[in-house]
Amino acid sequence: MSVPAFRPVLDQLPGYRATEGVYDGEPARPLSANESPDEPLPGVLAAVTAAGALAHRYPDPLCTALTRALARRHGVPEEAVLAGAGSVALLQALMTACARPGAEVVFPWRSFELYPPLAQLAGLRPVPVPLADHRNDLDAMADRITSDTRLVLVCNPNNPTGTVVGERALRAFLDRVPPDCQVVLDEAYFEYVRTPDTCSGLTLLGAYPNLAVTRTFSKAYGLAALRVGYLVGAPDVVEALAKVRLAYSVSGVAQEAALASLALEERLRARVDDTVAERTRMRTALLAAGFGVPESHSNFLWLPLGDDAAAFGRHCTAERIAVRTYDGEGVRVSVGSPGDNDAFLACAAAWPSAVY
Numbered sequence: 001m002s003v004p005a006f007r008p009v010l011d012q013l014p015g016y017r018a019t020e021g022v023y024d025g026e027p028a029r030p031l032s033a034n035e036s037p038d039e040p041l042p043g044v045l046a047a048v049t050a051a052g053a054l055a056h057r058y059p060d061p062l063c064t065a066l067t068r069a070l071a072r073r074h075g076v077p078e079e080a081v082l083a084g085a086g087s088v089a090l091l092q093a094l095m096t097a098c099a100r101p102g103a104e105v106v107f108p109w110r111s112f113e114l115y116p117p118l119a120q121l122a123g124l125r126p127v128p129v130p131l132a133d134h135r136n137d138l139d140a141m142a143d144r145i146t147s148d149t150r151l152v153l154v155c156n157p158n159n160p161t162g163t164v165v166g167e168r169a170l171r172a173f174l175d176r177v178p179p180d181c182q183v184v185l186d187e188a189y190f191e192y193v194r195t196p197d198t199c200s201g202l203t204l205l206g207a208y209p210n211l212a213v214t215r216t217f218s219k220a221y222g223l224a225a226l227r228v229g230y231l232v233g234a235p236d237v238v239e240a241l242a243k244v245r246l247a248y249s250v251s252g253v254a255q256e257a258a259l260a261s262l263a264l265e266e267r268l269r270a271r272v273d274d275t276v277a278e279r280t281r282m283r284t285a286l287l288a289a290g291f292g293v294p295e296s297h298s299n300f301l302w303l304p305l306g307d308d309a310a311a312f313g314r315h316c317t318a319e320r321i322a323v324r325t326y327d328g329e330g331v332r333v334s335v336g337s338p339g340d341n342d343a344f345l346a347c348a349a350a351w352p353s354a355v356y
């Protein structure tokens, strides 16, 4: 039912999918949302508890301490950093900031499923550009830029395929983007990258004033429930987006947990190393079982099953394993705890037609 007072575009938007974590009241093995399998470190929990005691007060709307710590962590000025309620809030702020009549946003597809609805909500025309060999096709994306393109998103590593774009290709692409068009590298999974074949946009910011990078505490830092992410970019971009960001949207608990996580970086890095090792183990087993899984540089693997994706997804559901199914395309499975990963591998090995 549409609401007469509302914009018709809302009728076209899909609602966000319910979490795939519970079936018939029974918890499933949670391999659908690319979360960290590890519980928060004790130091993070202590920070959460301490910040919770101040729940009757508004948090610092400017996220001052967190912004400072992030600036130090990345060797950039504080004016270049903006925290938000998850990196998705910053993507939404970017879209809102760029939206004007006729404006377009170019992004890879298949990629993060919220790019199209965020664009439509903001009133931007979505221009999805198909992947090539499971990668963001930067040449094709550059070809699609017009005088109406205000924003270009690059997802590196790409969700759901886990691939990265090469550094040379990235630089050549950035050289082709006009200066009045904002480029955003969505690096939600960059902490899992272990290949020299790509580079973070953080190392390119000086060369490209129209470039910004988004990152998140939801994945490698294990704070998905607390909703905190950040953007690094030119100070004038940060200043403008700070006006779009909802005041007080990053809770005090989230700010303190993120700060504590930055102080525990070594231990979190060791956890990420474990995930990377599990990723290799899973991919090796899946390749041996006949699945053509592209090399992943993130905390998930992509099974390009085509027309069999839905049936494979149901097969996993029957085994109480939550994965993300993309009908007609493939299935994405997160790298979880070793036990959950073993269960998934057993389930995949039992798939009758495991030859792709």
Ligand code: PMP
Pocket (backbone or CB within 6 Å): 033, 034, 085, 086, 087, 088, 089, 112, 155, 158, 159, 186, 188, 215, 216, 217, 218, 224, 227, 228, 229
């Ligand atoms: N970008 C990508 C590519 C993602 O996969 C996600 C979450 N799945 C996000 C951004 C948003 O993450 P968050 O809002 O939790 O920071």
